[in-house]
Amino acid sequence: MSAEPGGLMITSGMVPMHGIASRHDLPLPFEFVVIGAALALLVSFVLLFVAWRKPRYTSRRGRALGRMPRGVVWAARLLVLALYGLLATALIAGEDRITNPVFGWVYAIMWVGVVPISLLFGPVWKAVNPIRTIHLGLCAALRIDPDEGMITLPKWVGIWPAALGLIVFGFLELVQPNNTTLEVLRFYAAIWFVVLLVGAVVGGQRWIGAADPFEAYGSLVAAGSPVQVGRDRVITLMNPLRALATWKPPPGTVAVVAALLGSTAFDSFANTTFWISNAANTDPYEPLGTLGLVGFAAVVAVTFCAASMAMAPWTRKGAELRELPRLMAGTVIPIIVGYAIAHYLSMLVVEGQRTINGLSDPLGRGWNLFGTAELGVNTFLFDFPTVTAVIQLVAIVGGHIVGIVSAHERSLAVLRSDAAVVGQIPMLVLMIFYTCSGLLLLFSP
Numbered sequence: 001m002s003a004e005p006g007g008l009m010i011t012s013g014m015v016p017m018h019g020i021a022s023r024h025d026l027p028l029p030f031e032f033v034v035i036g037a038a039l040a041l042l043v044s045f046v047l048l049f050v051a052w053r054k055p056r057y058t059s060r061r062g063r064a065l066g067r068m069p070r071g072v073v074w075a076a077r078l079l080v081l082a083l084y085g086l087l088a089t090a091l092i093a094g095e096d097r098i099t100n101p102v103f104g105w106v107y108a109i110m111w112v113g114v115v116p117i118s119l120l121f122g123p124v125w126k127a128v129n130p131i132r133t134i135h136l137g138l139c140a141a142l143r144i145d146p147d148e149g150m151i152t153l154p155k156w157v158g159i160w161p162a163a164l165g166l167i168v169f170g171f172l173e174l175v176q177p178n179n180t181t182l183e184v185l186r187f188y189a190a191i192w193f194v195v196l197l198v199g200a201v202v203g204g205q206r207w208i209g210a211a212d213p214f215e216a217y218g219s220l221v222a223a224g225s226p227v228q229v230g231r232d233r234v235i236t237l238m239n240p241l242r243a244l245a246t247w248k249p250p251p252g253t254v255a256v257v258a259a260l261l262g263s264t265a266f267d268s269f270a271n272t273t274f275w276i277s278n279a280a281n282t283d284p285y286e287p288l289g290t291l292g293l294v295g296f297a298a299v300v301a302v303t304f305c306a307a308s309m310a311m312a313p314w315t316r317k318g319a320e321l322r323e324l325p326r327l328m329a330g331t332v333i334p335i336i337v338g339y340a341i342a343h344y345l346s347m348l349v350v351e352g353q354r355t356i357n358g359l360s361d362p363l364g365r366g367w368n369l370f371g372t373a374e375l376g377v378n379t380f381l382f383d384f385p386t387v388t389a390v391i392q393l394v395a396i397v398g399g400h401i402v403g404i405v406s407a408h409e410r411s412l413a414v415l416r417s418d419a420a421v422v423g424q425i426p427m428l429v430l431m432i433f434y435t436c437s438g439l440l441l442l443f444s445p
Contacts, residue, residue, distance in 0.1 A: 034439055037397045038432050044401050045428050048408045049421055055412045057245035062228060062238030073127060073233065080128040090362035091189060096182045101362055103180045104355030107173060110214060112344040113352065118218040119337060122227035122235075125218035131193070131208055135200045149204035158251025159209070162216030163259050165192075167297065169213050170263035174270060175289035216256050223247040224333045224406075241402075244330045245409045253329040254301060257336065261434075262297025264339045268441035269296065304332065307430035314415050314423030327414060328427065331407035335434060338399020342392035342442060346381050353377045392442060400435045407431070 090102045117124050126132075139146040168188075178184050192212075199207040209215055224244045228236045269275055269292065282288050308325040315324070353375075360373035368374065381388055407427045415423035 037435050044404050057242040060246045062236035065235045068233040076128050077133045081130045081133045084130040095364035101355045101358030104351045108351035112348040114218045115340040118221040122225045123222040131196045146205045150202050153203045159216045160252035161211035162213050163255035165213035166259035244406050247330050249326050249329045254325045257332045258297045258301035261300045266293045266296040273445050307426040310426035311423050314419030334399045334402035338395045341395035396438050
């Protein structure tokens with residue numbers, strides 16, 4: 001075994017759990033790629049201004065598909081609860097080896113898999129969150145309203161606690177020594193469980209949505225999903241751009257966005273030759289790693305807030321300066337999705353297979369509960385590095401182009417009609433900066 005900067009233990013033939021050192025040869029010179037990406041965003045902006053001069057998405061219209069049956073929801077909840085019971089068994093009594101499926105579940109499926117699932121099917125994690133199921137069961141047994149707690153959470157709480165939780169998870173994933181040992185993972189899992197469940201008892205089930213980093217992440221991505229779930233479990237098919245344009249970000253959304261983009265950017269930076277040569281072997285590593293993680297998140301937060309607030313001189317009457325970053329926060333969701341695909345695709349495919357296979361033998365005793373223990377892992381992606389690099393490039397640039405479109409629609413609703421172009425320049429500059437920085441971090445040696 002070998003150790004990575006964050007203490008990650010890697011066995012032969014395995015990819016690092018916290019990401020992929022996925023820097024492959026590009027089909028074009030890197031300078032051409034960066035210039036082309038910047039030009040693509042600029043051309044997209046010009047075309048949008050010519051053809052899209054008024055807000056198009058002002059209501060949450062869509063095609064109603066009907067109400068999700070309560071029985072289906074509860075069946076899914078109980079199935080996921082049983083699965084997490086199996087994973088808890090592996091966490092408590094399983095072998096302390098990387099082959100234990102709990103590691104792949106946390107770092108690959110639970111963390112990375114939440115993106116495609118939420119994008120395709122909406123807020124799935126919120127619907128099946130095992131903490132919510134346990135809390136509802138306790139409330140039913142005690143005959144109390146799950147929405148009521150000992151205190152009423154103020155509206156300003158929003159998802160601020162989840163933003164802190166994302167930074168903590170980023171520390172676990174990227175900085176924490178020995179992060180693929182059961183002792184460390186048990187500690188963090190216990191904190192996650194106790195904070196959410198005790199908080200729900202104190203503040204009602206709203207606390208779970210406010211504090212669970214995985215639910216906040218999934219709900220953020222689901223805001224741009226074509227599947228939107230309304231009150232009383234009514235499912236509606238909706239244009240994702242309409243969904244984003246009419247989504248109302250809760251307080252703390254900018255902090256969540258900064259934590260997500262910042263941690264992904266730091267993950268890329270931590271795999272560069274510069275960081276490995278100058279910082280990775282620092283003892284102790286935690287202070288420098290924490291500084292890097294928090295520093296990247298702070299850069300995202302500061303630049304995004306600055307670009308959003310720079311629109312203030314051209315906004316319509318009534319728009320508050322401090323609200324502008326939150327109003328524009330939804331425009332970053334496509335970028336988050338693009339970075340997640342570019343950075344973690346290989347890990348999800350490979351470690352996802354390995355984890356599903358390992359679920360058949362959670363305690364390492366030679367079991368084959370689901371018939372998957374003997375299956376192999378297909379690593380075909382590593383046979384086509386150029387194809388993988390193109391997918392990464394398209395994901396990043398495509399995510400930013402969709403972000404430009406979303407930002408354009410949102411800006412038209414915020415800016416005065418006579419300042420529709422100049423008012424969007426700060427966000428355009430920010431998008432180009434994020435694109436070039438993301439490509440530089442992902443493909444630099």
